[in-house]
Amino acid sequence: xxxxxxxxxxxxxxxxxxxxxxxxxxxxxxxxxxxxxxxxxxxxxxxxxxxxxxxxxxxxxxxxxxxxxxxxxxxxxxxxxxxxxxxxxxxxxxxxxxxxxxxxxxxxxxxxxxxxxxxxxxxxxxxxxxxxxxxxxxxxxxxxxxxxxxxxxxxxxxxxxxxxxxxxxxxxxxxxxxxxxxxxxxxxxxxxxxxxxxxxxxxxxxxxxxxxxxxxxxxxxxxxxxxxxxxxxxxxxxxxxxxxxxxxxxxxxxxxxxxxxxxxxxxxxxxxxxxxxxxxxxxxxxxxxxxxxxxxxxxxxxxxxxxxxxxxxxxxxxxxxxxxxxxxxxxxxxxxxxxxxxxxxxxxxxxxxxxxxxxxxxxxxxxxxxxxxxxxxxxxxxxxxxxxxxxxxxxxxxxxxxxxxxxxxxxxxxxxxxxxxxxxxxxxxxxxxxxxxxxxxxxxxxxxxxxxxxxxxxxxxxxxxxxxxxxxxxxxxxxxxxxxxxxxxxxxxxxxxxxxxxxxxxxxxxxxxxxxxxxxxxxxxxxxxxxxxxxxxxxxxxxxxxxxxxxxxxxxxxxxxxxxxxxxxxxxxxxxxxxxxxxxxxxxxxxxxxxxxxxxxxxxxxxxxxxxxxxxxxx
Amino acid sequence: xxxxxxxxxxxxxxxxxxxxxxxxxxxxxxxxxxxxxxxxxxxxxxxxxxxxxxxxxxxxxxxxxxxxxxxxxxxxxxxxxxxxxxxxxxxxxxxxxxxxxxxxxxxxxxxxxxxxxxxxxxxxxxxxxxxxxxxxxxxxxxxxxxxxxxxxxxxxxxxxxxxxxxxxxxxxxxxxxxxxxxxxxxxxxxxxxxxxxxxxxxxxxxxxxxxxxxxxxxxxxxxxxxxxxxxxxxxxxxxxxxxxxxxxxxxxxxxxxxxxxxxxxxxxxxxxxxxxxxxxxxxxxxxxxxxxxxxxxxxxxxxxxxxxxxxxxxx
Numbered sequence: 001x002x003x004x005x006x007x008x009x010x011x012x013x014x015x016x017x018x019x020x021x022x023x024x025x026x027x028x029x030x031x032x033x034x035x036x037x038x039x040x041x042x043x044x045x046x047x048x049x050x051x052x053x054x055x056x057x058x059x060x061x062x063x064x065x066x067x068x069x070x071x072x073x074x075x076x077x078x079x080x081x082x083x084x085x086x087x088x089x090x091x092x093x094x095x096x097x098x099x100x101x102x103x104x105x106x107x108x109x110x111x112x113x114x115x116x117x118x119x120x121x122x123x124x125x126x127x128x129x130x131x132x133x134x135x136x137x138x139x140x141x142x143x144x145x146x147x148x149x150x151x152x153x154x155x156x157x158x159x160x161x162x163x164x165x166x167x168x169x170x171x172x173x174x175x176x177x178x179x180x181x182x183x184x185x186x187x188x189x190x191x192x193x194x195x196x197x198x199x200x201x202x203x204x205x206x207x208x209x210x211x212x213x214x215x216x217x218x219x220x221x222x223x224x225x226x227x228x229x230x231x232x233x234x235x236x237x238x239x240x241x242x243x244x245x246x247x248x249x250x251x252x253x254x255x256x257x258x259x260x261x262x263x264x265x266x267x268x269x270x271x272x273x274x275x276x277x278x279x280x281x282x283x284x285x286x287x288x289x290x291x292x293x294x295x296x297x298x299x300x301x302x303x304x305x306x307x308x309x310x311x312x313x314x315x316x317x318x319x320x321x322x323x324x325x326x327x328x329x330x331x332x333x334x335x336x337x338x339x340x341x342x343x344x345x346x347x348x349x350x351x352x353x354x355x356x357x358x359x360x361x362x363x364x365x366x367x368x369x370x371x372x373x374x375x376x377x378x379x380x381x382x383x384x385x386x387x388x389x390x391x392x393x394x395x396x397x398x399x400x401x402x403x404x405x406x407x408x409x410x411x412x413x414x415x416x417x418x419x420x421x422x423x424x425x426x427x428x429x430x431x432x433x434x435x436x437x438x439x440x441x442x443x444x445x446x447x448x449x450x451x452x453x454x455x456x457x458x459x460x461x462x463x464x465x466x467x468x469x470x471x472x473x474x475x476x477x478x479x480x481x482x483x484x485x486x487x488x489x490x491x492x493x494x495x496x497x498x499x500x501x502x503x504x505x506x507x508x509x510x511x512x513x514x515x516x517x518x519x520x521x522x523x524x525x526x527x528x529x530x531x532x533x534x535x536x537x538x539x540x541x542x543x544x545x546x547x548x549x550x551x552x553x554x555x556x557x558x559x560x561x562x563x564x565x566x567x568x569x570x571x572x573x574x575x576x577x578x579x580x581x582x583x584x585x586x587x588x589x590x591x592x593x594x595x596x597x598x599x600x601x602x603x604x605x606x607x608x609x610x611x612x613x614x615x616x617x618x619x
Numbered sequence: 620x621x622x623x624x625x626x627x628x629x630x631x632x633x634x635x636x637x638x639x640x641x642x643x644x645x646x647x648x649x650x651x652x653x654x655x656x657x658x659x660x661x662x663x664x665x666x667x668x669x670x671x672x673x674x675x676x677x678x679x680x681x682x683x684x685x686x687x688x689x690x691x692x693x694x695x696x697x698x699x700x701x702x703x704x705x706x707x708x709x710x711x712x713x714x715x716x717x718x719x720x721x722x723x724x725x726x727x728x729x730x731x732x733x734x735x736x737x738x739x740x741x742x743x744x745x746x747x748x749x750x751x752x753x754x755x756x757x758x759x760x761x762x763x764x765x766x767x768x769x770x771x772x773x774x775x776x777x778x779x780x781x782x783x784x785x786x787x788x789x790x791x792x793x794x795x796x797x798x799x800x801x802x803x804x805x806x807x808x809x810x811x812x813x814x815x816x817x818x819x820x821x822x823x824x825x826x827x828x829x830x831x832x833x834x835x836x837x838x839x840x841x842x843x844x845x846x847x848x849x850x851x852x853x854x855x856x857x858x859x860x861x862x863x864x865x866x867x868x869x870x871x872x873x874x875x876x877x878x879x880x881x882x883x884x885x886x887x888x889x890x891x892x893x894x895x896x897x898x899x900x901x902x903x904x905x906x907x908x909x910x911x912x913x914x915x916x917x918x919x920x921x922x923x924x925x926x927x928x929x930x931x932x933x934x
């Protein structure tokens with residue numbers, strides 16, 4: 001019997017299936033019950049109909065990743081179980097039936113076209129419920145005439161009610177959520193939903209032959225009150241907190257959810273969200289606002305970031321205070337895998353445009369880090385007067401995670417150095433004045449007496465076009481020097497994190513969202529495989545913390561690089577910055593994030609033999 | 620540098636003493652620069668409340684010669700940058716400048732979409748038919764079949780009609796000026812800046828080096844015995860929509876402006892082609908958040924906003 005350690009998955013067609021709402025209501029109910037939750041979605045780049053799978057993992061201790069096996073699989077269609085072997089060149093996927101743990105259960109819609117005999121597994125249980133009949137009966141029990149258009153949406157409650165029954169989990173958490181979500185005029189539906197849940201639970205109990213399912217969920221009331229939030233929302237909140245007044249974007253998966261969240265706040269907070277005509281416009285609008293003194297940001301994925309290239313160089317040479325660019329990576333190249341995970345844009349983010357110029361690149365490991373790092377990114381943009389790229393990804397963007405808070409309270413606020421008329425006397429203002437630190441106090445547009453012009457051309461201290469060699473060298477040095485200053489000043493906690501015992505058999509090196517599966521894998525490696533492992537998460541990618549990385553790697557016994565890409569891009573960066581070439585890699589470029597199990601598997605395989613480059617995928 | 624006394628603003632106030640324009644002798648850009656400075660003096664805003672945002676090209680150099688805040692940005696992106704500047708600080712008087720290649724070619728998408736927004740800014744397009752800074756290639760305004768001495772072959776693409784494009788894009792003030800008709804151009808710039816909404820002035824200008832078709836003599840009409848340019852107002856043309864609630868009048872005025880925009884050859888119209896009082900983007904934002912009606916984001920968007928309610932919504 002496992003208490004509260006559940007791996008749950010629902011699968012079905014996009015948009016019409018109700019997969020998202022079922023999963024998110026179930027995840028939220030678990031969070032409300034005081035359980036730690038990690039929930040992630042896989043979906044196609046499509047409008048409707050194609051396969052979605054949505055996982056919910058719960059635990060009594062914080063969880064940050066998914067596992068391969070599922071205890072409960074809720075199938076809304078045949079594809080969820082068996083995949084689509086007849087489909088064109090490649091099968092879309094092999095279904096999820098093989099993921100069901102021994103003694104696990106499949107809950108399916110008895111009316112869906114599913115060939116039960118094809119399940120062919122006698123180590124699992126099948127619970128078949130007629131979803132629509134069940135909804136109809138529940139509605140009619142209340143004396144209401146069944147109306148498919150009005151009532152069939154409640155079929156999303158059936159798999160939840162059935163799950164609650166098997167997991168011995170009180171449906172009251174779900175009912176409360178339904179009441180909160182429904183508008184006032186539809187509160188009569190709350191009772192109907194409650195009936196559907198109860199009815200589904202009762203039928204599931206009857207259909208499930210055994211006494212007890214091998215997982216139960218026990219509420220932990222002492223812990224309820226934590227947030228359940230996606231990375232996109234966490235970053236949006238951080239932007240508002242940081243006083244970001246201007247956010248631009250062009251719709252793109254998986255980034256636009258962040259901007260849409262911010263759009264909803266425009267009547268409550270001083271933020272203007274502008275949906276631009278493309279990412280070139282988005283970027284340059286944000287640069288303009290930054291020059292005019294407002295904290296500005298934009299948000300995109302790889303294809304949009306490609307268009308932002310020239311604007312990043314422009315922001316940097318003109319020493320704009322920012323903007324902050326959140327790059328939610330997805331599978332490339334080109335349109336690539338629009339809704340899938342990747343960490344393919346590291347090298348691109350490090351050199352996003354022509355020429356040599358300073359900018360900061362920082363990669364958060366999860367939603368909470370993404371919020372905190374975004375807050376700091378505004379400080380760094382203001383202080384070092386350069387654009388800052390927050391390099392996140394789809395796994396962080398779309399995954400739901402329980403958090404006490406976003407950790408934003410108490411973070412410093414630094415607007416950098418301002419120029420005022422008193423500072424110059426009768427001298428003309430020099431926007432790009434050569435200073436010891438490389439930072440020139442900035443006159444925000446509108447400051448009396450500070451009139452200046454600056455340009456995307458190389459320029460003098462006063463911002464005038466100039467091609468003389470001495471000036472060129474001085475201005476190049478000045479700009480690049482600010483990166484050295486940033487490297488010195490940015491506290492260690494933002495540069496890297498070292499997790500686990502100082503001395504270990506294995507040191508895992510990674511960046512970004514692999515943090516979740518890696519940190520979850522560490523205790524499993526120790527307890528189940530006797531392998532002591534620690535984890536070096538590199539957060540600041542430019543300027544790069546070369547000294548500390550070299551120190552940690554020199555001390556490590558067996559180093560394994562873990563990345564969601566083909567080339568091992570962090571490994572290339574480490575080699576460039578430290579001279580250390582990491583030979584052992586665990587790479588994934590199938591568009592899916594690492595699971596906790598895949599990290600464990602990679603470390604075990606690398607510990608058993610000299611494998612070099614190991615590629616993982618679990619379709 | 621001292622803070623200008625708004626009581627005594629002159630064109631000289633907006634000049635930059637130690638700058639040396641690198642335009643060629645006889646370039647229309649000198650006329651436009653002079654008109655902008657005169658217009659700014661008439662408008663009465665002190666230099667620090669003015670921002671001039673430009674693209675890349677000969678015209679893009681303009682802000683370097685004006686005493687105000689200025690950004691010499693990227694090719695085709697001046698409107699984008701200006702949009703950010705204006706939204707950050709609505710108190711700034713924002714002028715945008717660029718060439719015809721900058722605005723109607725590489726920046727054409729932004730020309731269109733900026734019109735849709737109707738932000739309170741004025742956009743001056745220096746239209747000389749060629750790319751001067753890269754030595755005379757045809758700009759999007761070069762007419763099919765035309766060939767300057769610098770072009771290897773005659774143009775085989777249609778030219779864009781910027782006035783028609785501006786009408787279709789939603790600009791609420793559309794005018795055409797001529798760089799060498801100074802008093803008219805000063806007046807147009809003043810009107811464009813004073814107009815509430817996005818204003819476009821297509822400014823015809825000679826390029827004495829690369830465009831031997833649109834020369835001063837061409838505009839003066841030496842070959843035909845009269846000036847080619849004429850004032851719309853002199854012929855009783857009134858582009859202004861007098862009743863903005865009257866959709867029929869709007870359509871009629873738009874059609875009249877488009878019809879005028881095709882006049883070329885022996886008679887080229889100069890003046891205001893279209894004007895409509897319509898809600899600006901800033902008005903719309905104030906409708907969403909009333910504070911934005913009186914204060915700018917620069918004042919309102921301060922770090923440390925209270926997010927406790929936002930966080931709690933996820934609990």
